[in-house]
Amino acid sequence: MIFVIETGSEDFKIFKYSKDENVYIKEPVRIKSHILRDDEGFINRINSLLAGSEVLEAVSFRVNFGGDIFREKMLPIDSTFKLRMRELIRNSPLGIPPLLETVSAFEDNFPELPLYAFFETSYFNALPDEERYYAVPMEAPADHDVRRWGYHGIYHQFNSNVLPGEKKIISVVLDKLVTVCSSVNGKPFSINLGCTPLEGIMGRTSSGDLDPGIVFYLMRRYNYSIYRIDTLLKKESGFLGLTGYDLETDKLYELAGKDEKTAFAFRVFENQILKSIGEALSVIGGIDAIVFCGCYADSLKPLIFQIIKNLSFLGISIKALPWPDSPGVRDVSVSGSAVRVIVNSLAWNEIVYQDTKNITPKIHPIHPMARI
């Protein structure tokens, strides 16, 4: 059994995979974080997830931020990991502490168990300088954190290698955050989400790109405080702001045919995605494949279809909807298309699992009960 874990401020999610049978349970098990402070309760809870003779062979963690310290996608967690992660807490004050607490619980209670970290930002350490930096002054020490760190590196790195040979690929992740990355021969050249998660395409409640002049105007003319602006841009904007509905993107998309406000919000959304694709296209000067993935890739198929229709002048042509449901990676372009259009249904946790499986076969499994 391999666990893939995503940590949060109040709980952590475990995606369970049976290594031999290649089976996994789609819905993760959610465990409240307070159990991390109760060794016996934690061990019992973890053991309760293993049936019969199952043994836990490895645990992989999704790490949302690795700064410029962690430059590889995957890292076996060793004695220096936590020390180095603590140096990054100022960049991710809400994300790193719960991660370290969870890692510690596994280290303390299952000391022989191989643990791995998979970073969402490491891939983007290879971005060219002109893409990495913003056109702002670099005077104060804190200015050196002002760079495009990127996100969804696990997805984008996987997608950048989806075709064999030397290829120009645009990867679009349709997830809770939507990101667009361009790559050539597996190396990233652009990413539309940068210094913070606010940049780029609108989210469920976040504004995405905005003229900073709007903020100054609201503060000066209408006395908005910075706290009010912060809440406005992060919690009250995006799809919620345009539609009034606070729903998951896939649920909201079902309303688009019935509700004009929602239909309009998706036109704005589509336009923003098109902007990011156009930007990526010109950065790498062409395209061999465009790959869509993320938790909404399947539910937003009509939107993907519409986006690709806008690119048909580039010689791209795709199969008519509905596309057959099949797990994994599938090509939905027609045979004569100048550009491959690929839908990758693998979730980030499945990619992490596959990678973990590939690096653990020689490791002797340790039964968690052994320590007690």
Add this chain to the structure above:
Amino acid sequence: MKSEDLNVLVLNCGSSSLKYKIIKMPEEKEILWGEAERIGIKTAGKPFITHVTGTKRRVIEAELNSLDDAFSKALELIKEDTGEDPSIYFDIFAHRYVHPGKFFSSTSRILGKDIGKLRKTLELAPIHNPSSFSLIEKCSTDYTAVPQYAVFDTTFHKTIPEENRTYALPVKMIKKYDLHRVGFHGISHKYVMEEACRFLGVDVKTQKIISCHLGTGGASVCAIKDGKSIFSSMGFTPLEGLIMNTRSGDLDMGYVLNLMYSRKLSIDETEKILNKKSGILGVYAQSSDLRDVMKNLGKDVKADIAFSMYIKRIRKYLGFYSLLLKKPDIMIFTDSIGISSPLVREQACANLEFLGIRLDKDKNWNYPGGIIDAAGPESECRILILPTNEEVMIAREAYRRHKNDICH
């Protein structure tokens, strides 16, 4: 003189400058032009006016402590010219006005009742609107018999479709405060659009155009379809979009919040960083002038990065607009950098053959001046180098409106 002849005095204010030009319409003949510089600022040199009538050019140092001083001096010089040549005079004023907010949607005659409306727009373009407003106010009191028109930078962008001009903010707030992508440099984009189509002999209503207005200060890119603006890189204010001399252009809003939140900077301090200390200056540090950056390419890493960032931002908009337009028919480079820098044009167009864009190396590097098509023989897109002339466009707009007013 024909009955429809009209001399238009065009007034184009900057933060510390005033450009003026008398243009005889409809033939668009420039009768005189001038520019007052260093108005009300302390610099090593004194304020001065360059005043040109026909072949006669004068450069006059003067105490120009305010825009009023500069305007009075310019009128004095024009009056002297009229004394020598009675054909030098003006019938109407035409002001460039950057951002009229929701009060005006097209070129308008400004009457006494409109002054109050314009006063409400000063904060929308704090660098430009107050200067233009003060001149309009002065003209309306001192020259009551001379009609004055305001030509707006934003008017051309009124056609941007709703989904392109909407920020993902709460709808109520968008409506209440009118928070949309407004777009700027509309006078210039419209001028080069009309001139490009005239030069190529094509109907503007059938063309897909990308207009790159690359100035030493402000810069913007506009997507035009069938004669209508459908996207502008500048947004609610002229801060958004391309990297400019001291303006950041597009930026992660999280960074902006962080400046104010964590570093406890005021609105003024933060705005100053993004408007006055960023862009080329922020990256290169030694100068805000792209021409200085280009002189140091290959010798200074910061110059290399600043130039690459500047070019990459332009290219990103070219890529986006090519998708919006489904391949452009015409691309235009204009204003000081757009006209004077073959390297910028070359780098902006590099490797865009898949979008039908191919620049001819020789034509690009040997630009003789005027309007040329610098596209290569296999290019599907015409690539024009075309000097802008905002004053002529302002005169055109004011003249059209004045004729229309008289007819009705």
